[in-house]
Amino acid sequence: MRAPPVSAKDQPSRNRQPLPSSGLTVFVLLLSSLTVMANATISPSLPGLSRTFGDTPNIETLAGLVVSLPSLAIVLTAAAFGWAADRFDRNRLLTLALLAYAIGGASGLFAQNMPQILAGRLVLGIGVAGTLTIATQIAADRWQGPARARFMGRQGAATSMMAIVSLLVGGALAELTWRGPFALYSLAFPLAVWLWFVMPKSRPARAEGQKSTAPETFPWKIMAVTGGIIFSVMTFIFLVATRLPFLLDEIGESSPSVIAVTMAMMTVASFPAGLLYGRIRARFDPPQIAVAALLLMAVGYFIVSAASSAPMVGLGVMVTGIGLGAIIPNQTVWLMAHVPDNARGQASGLMTTFLFGGQFASPFVSAALLQVTDLHGLFLWFAVGAVFVAVLLMPLALRLPENT
Numbered sequence: 001m002r003a004p005p006v007s008a009k010d011q012p013s014r015n016r017q018p019l020p021s022s023g024l025t026v027f028v029l030l031l032s033s034l035t036v037m038a039n040a041t042i043s044p045s046l047p048g049l050s051r052t053f054g055d056t057p058n059i060e061t062l063a064g065l066v067v068s069l070p071s072l073a074i075v076l077t078a079a080a081f082g083w084a085a086d087r088f089d090r091n092r093l094l095t096l097a098l099l100a101y102a103i104g105g106a107s108g109l110f111a112q113n114m115p116q117i118l119a120g121r122l123v124l125g126i127g128v129a130g131t132l133t134i135a136t137q138i139a140a141d142r143w144q145g146p147a148r149a150r151f152m153g154r155q156g157a158a159t160s161m162m163a164i165v166s167l168l169v170g171g172a173l174a175e176l177t178w179r180g181p182f183a184l185y186s187l188a189f190p191l192a193v194w195l196w197f198v199m200p201k202s203r204p205a206r207a208e209g210q211k212s213t214a215p216e217t218f219p220w221k222i223m224a225v226t227g228g229i230i231f232s233v234m235t236f237i238f239l240v241a242t243r244l245p246f247l248l249d250e251i252g253e254s255s256p257s258v259i260a261v262t263m264a265m266m267t268v269a270s271f272p273a274g275l276l277y278g279r280i281r282a283r284f285d286p287p288q289i290a291v292a293a294l295l296l297m298a299v300g301y302f303i304v305s306a307a308s309s310a311p312m313v314g315l316g317v318m319v320t321g322i323g324l325g326a327i328i329p330n331q332t333v334w335l336m337a338h339v340p341d342n343a344r345g346q347a348s349g350l351m352t353t354f355l356f357g358g359q360f361a362s363p364f365v366s367a368a369l370l371q372v373t374d375l376h377g378l379f380l381w382f383a384v385g386a387v388f389v390a391v392l393l394m395p396l397a398l399r400l401p402e403n404t
Contacts, residue, residue, distance in 0.1 A: 034101065034131060034188055037166045041181050042108070043067060043241050043263060044171040044256040047249060048178030049117075056114050064242040064363035069118055070104075071360035073125025074132075075353050081133040082349020086342060090134050091195060097130025098192035105185020124185065129352060136348040140336045146278065148336065152329035153277030159328075163267035171260025219338035223347065225396070226335040227354035229290055232389045233327055234358025235365060236297060236382050240266060240317060242363045244304075247375040253310045265314045266321035273325025280326060286334035287396040289326055294390035296323030301383035305376050316379075 042049075050063045084093055104123025111117040139151055166184055173180025245259045253259065280289060300320030307313040332351060339347040369381050 034098075034162070034191070037105075037162060037184060041166040041170045041184055043245055044167070044174040044260045045178040045181050046245050047254060047259075048174060048256070052178065053114050059114075060246075061363070061367055062114055062118070064367070066117060066121060067241050068238065068360050068363050069121040070125030070128055071356035071358075073122045074129040074356035075360055077126050078129040078133050078352035078356065079346070079349040081130045082137070082345040082347070082352070084345075085134050085137050085349070086345035090137065090345075093130055094134045095192050095196045097127045097134070098188045098195065099127070100124070101127025101131060102186055102188035102192065103127075105188070106182055108182030109179050125356075127188070128356075129349075133345065133349045133352045136332060136351070137345045140332075140339070140344045140348065141341075146282065149281040149329070149333050150278035152333050153274045153281075155274070155329060157271050157274030157325070159274075161267075161271055164264045164271070167260045167264040167267070171257045174256035174260070217340055218343055218346070219335070222335055222338045223350055226286075226331045227351060229327070229389065229393070230331045230351065231354045231358040231361075232385070233294070233297070233324070234355050235362045236301070236358075236386050237320070237324055238359045238362035239301075239366055239379065239382050240320070243366055243375060243378060244313070244317070247304075247379075248310060248313060250375060251308060251310070251313075258310055262310050262314045262317065266317040266324065269318040269321030270325030270328075273322050274329060277326060277329045281330070281333060285397070286330050287393055289330045290334075291390045291393050291397045293323035293327035293330070294386045294393070296320070297327075298383045298386035298390070301379045301386065305378075305380035305383060307376075 046063045046067070049066065050059050053059055053062075056062060081093065081097070084090075100123055104120045104125070104127055107120030107123070108117055111120060139155065140148070142151075166181075170181035170184060173183065240263060244263060248254070248259050248262060253262070284292075297320045300316045300318070300323070303316030303319060304313055305316075307316060335347055335351060336344065366378055366382075369378050373381065
């Protein structure tokens with residue numbers, strides 16, 4: 001659809017020109033990279049936080065919630081951000097989301113009790129919901145077909161790189177004080193200021209007078225399949241962020257730096273998988289990629305379940321990371337190939353809801369399983385779960401035509 005002419009008064013000012021393609025690429029990659037910091041960055045702080053607030057009832061469960069609680073806020077608000085991004089100036093929405101991200105994330109530097117820490121994590125989650133939803137919408141608008149697959153792979157690789165850096169820096173800061181990693185969230189402040197003053201206003205996808213796509217044209221079936229897969233994957237993968245530090249502590253590796261390095265191995269392995277996703281997608285259909293990725297994740301968790309040392313745990317999380325690096329961009333590419341132009345915000349918001357819904361559910365699932373098994377057995381159960389989901393997807397992988 002051809003955009004209407006832009007009047008002189010609506011022209012961006014000299015200092016507010018649209019970003020060139022290369023600049024837009026960097027901008028969206030940076031936004032996506034910030035969201036991966038939301039949860040795992042503070043994982044090396046969990047043992048220290050648990051000791052500081054050791055007199056708080058159910059502190060181990062609450063420590064897991066410190067990591068996963070932003071996911072609850074994301075689940076509750078991502079769809080609303082997607083709806084709004086299709087209708088209003090998404091750059092202004094994005095600025096507000098970045099401010100919420102920075103304020104909520106950095107609040108852990110000053111919080112004096114667990115309720116204050118948990119409240120800050122909720123505000124952080126609202127910021128992540130807006131940031132990731134709008135970043136995904138921008139990418140889906142800008143890139144199509146094979147170019148979209150290549151970009152989504154790069155996006156996954158960029159988030160993996162940021163996860164590595166944030167985990168390692170977070171681990172180093174946690175060696176000084178468990179509050180240290182919370183300072184990393186303040187990096188969103190300058191980006192929010194830059195966005196407000198430099199980026200031009202955006203035209204909503206559903207401009208006034210534009211005919212909306214009928215509700216029945218939204219690909220709800222594909223949304224359910226791709227969303228269900230990403231929900232399951234995040235439930236499985238978030239076990240690393242919430243329980244792996246305690247498993248390492250149990251086998252005698254309690255140093256925050258060792259914990260951070262071991263956890264970072266998963267994102268190290270996911271980085272090349274993301275970079276190569278465009279080539280992988282050119283040869284295989286999304287359901288086939290999803291099955292292979294889930295089986296790799298299962299193998300990795302089988303290794304972790306049998307591990308008695310940090311290097312063996314590291315090997316397991318690396319194998320898991322290869323699968324993760326392929327499946328994250330895969331689900332977005334699979335979904336967006338079926339979404340109408342003026343519903344990409346809605347689709348992005350729903351995908352974000354499924355993604356972080358799995359993260360939020362993960363500690364509750366693992367807590368229930370820990371009533372009947374230990375930490376090593378927990379990883380074994382999750383490995384079996386990944387195999388189960390892969391088996392359910394195999395009929396789709398065998399029957400769906402190419403370019404599904």
